[in-house]
Amino acid sequence: MGVFRLDPMMVKLIITVMLASFLPARGGFVPFFEGLTTAAIALLFFMHGAKLSREKIIAGSSHWRLHLWIMFSTFVLFPALGLLVIWWHPVDVGREIYTGFLYLCILPATVQSSIAFTSLAGGNVAAAVCSASASSLLGVFISPLLVGLLMDIHQHGGAMNGLEQIGKIMLQLLLPFVLGHISRRWIGGWVERHRSLIGQTDQTSILLVVYTAFSEAVVNGIWHRVGVSTLLWILAGSLLLLLVVLAINLTASRLFGFSRADEITILFCGSKKSLANGVPMANILFPAATIGIIVLPLMIFHQVQLMVCSFIAQRYKKQGQKAQEQRSELSADARQMESQESS
Structure with missing residues (x-):
């Protein structure tokens, strides 16, 4: 039953949303939290760059067919499904919710959880490191371009032009990322020794962005537009979207003849979306009044993907252990037969 527990980060997000709902930042506190959020985002991407190991990426970079499919799943398949949801719009839940679904579909994959689930299930970890890291890096460029390409900016209230978007992304996300990666030669050892501290920095940065975004959203009446039925x-929708992508990736990996280890990597790297990248990026790409409601689908999808992928990883692990036990039994039987024949 541990699979169905709330992720600790999700619990913190819920508490942060409740805090913003009852005690939103107002007046003079708004520019303070906005400045603090900008600094936290810069620190977040600086640490992402410092954690990126070129050696691990090179080690898993040769499997181009696998990486090509994962990138296709992340930046083509997902956005196509997001456009399909908007075209279909089966439920009247408001424009911003559908914008949020499309936004989560254009985000890069997670890094830590994709690798962790791949490792747990017995997949190709080197390829997972390469693919997830490349997705995170490419997402800094591709996701903002897809926002401009796929979203009707005027319809959804986005007043920012493409060049301004790219400039802000370069300054607030890419520059700290590059500086962090350059600094890895001096701080790489410290980063490796203090991974738990870096993880806490990541979470704190995300929570700051969420608090600032939801404070603005609460002031603009988010809970008058989003009820229990909308959240359900x-x-x-998040569960259905994830299951469709998983089914397509599983079918494709077997159709194209990938090994079991590569199949696992495709499932976990090609079906995840990054909360760590998505929340800070939304802070730059969308007007402050709409960020809170737009990131709601991403926050819920984050929990759904962890629960479902945890269940799948455990299934793969048990299957692998069972296969290993069978091989061990066959090997023992073969040795016993050889011993009897020799005697």
């Missing part, structure tokens, strides 16, 4: 629909 987002939950059901």
Whole structure:
């Protein structure tokens, strides 16, 4: 039953949203939290760059067919499904919710959880490190371009032009990322020794962005537009979206003849979306009044993907252990037969 527990980060997000709902930042506190959020985002991407190991990426970079499919799943398949949801719009939940679904579909994959689930299930960890890291890096460029390409900026209230978007992304996300990666030669050892501290920095940065975004959203009446029925629909939509992508990736990996280890890597790297990248990026790409409601689908999808992928990883692990036990039994039987024949 541990699979169905709330992720600790999700619990913190819920508490942060509740805090913003009852005690939103107002007046003079708004520019303070906005400045603090900008600094936290810069620190977050600086640490992402410092954690990126070129050696691990090179070690898993040769498997181009696998990486090509994962990138296709992340930046083509997912956005296509997001456009399909907007075209279909089965439930009247408001424009911003559908924008949020499309936004989560254009984000890069997670890094830590994709690698962790791949490792747990017995997949190709080197390829997972390469693919997830490349997805995170490419997402800094591709996701903002897809926002401009796929979203009707005027319809959804986005007043920012493409060049301004790219400039802000370069300054607030890419520059700290590059500086962090350059600094890895001096701080890489410290980063490796203090991974738990870096993880806490990541979480704190995300929580700051969420608090600032939801404070603005609460002031603009988010809870008058989003009720329990809307939240349940987002939950059901997130689950359906994830299951469709998993089914397509599983079918494709077997159709194209990938090994079991590569199949696992495709499932976990090609079906995840990054909360760590998505929340800070939304802070730059969308007007402050709409960020809170737009990131709601991403926050719920984050929990759904962890629960479902944890269940799948455990299944793969048990299957692998069972296969290993069978091989061990066959090997023992073969040795016993050889011993009897020799005697």
